[in-house]
Amino acid sequence: MKPNLFEALPAQSSDESFQDLLKVPGLRIERIVSHGHASPPGFWYEQDWDEWVLVLRGRAQLQIERQDALVTLQPGDHCWLPAGCRHRVVSTAPGEPTLWLAVHHTR
């Protein structure tokens, strides 16, 4: 059995945590734990693979290039970021862990 998704959450004082739950050709499933972390000003993720993200705890706001409104993700909310879709994390909840599941997919 692989590590439980909800266990061993890193402490508040930690760096943002990234842990691969699965990695096979074309597919990587990752647990991310943020503690108020956000993308640096002016930084954009731009990936040549697709990403589907789901927030399971906490709260996050994403900015997607050429979209006026921010995307707010609360537990159970998910967002599809196809390859090449420039995006950044505007904020994650302060004072509690934000737990993400990210599914990275290469076509």
Place this chain on the structure above:
Amino acid sequence: MKPNLFEALPAQSSDESFQDLLKVPGLRIERIVSHGHASPPGFWYEQDWDEWVLVLRGRAQLQIERQDALVTLQPGDHCWLPAGCRHRVVSTAPGEPTLWLAVHHTR
């Protein structure tokens, strides 16, 4: 925004529920809600694609061919079922919804 994963859970009396959250070439992400459902006796899933399953609520037991022990999945537990891995659902929790996230991946 796509429907929240934790909302609009079907009622206890319902059939097992399957809902695609995402479907693109090579990748399908599905929400499954079981209410004590299990695979029929002697039935085995045998798929020509990979599947990664995560239980988020409830409880499930999987049987995997050629493995002696059953795999028990509680919230946060996940299991990798590569293509061709014959498996069946032995049980899901009675009296409460078992919420699964299934990532189906074609190589």
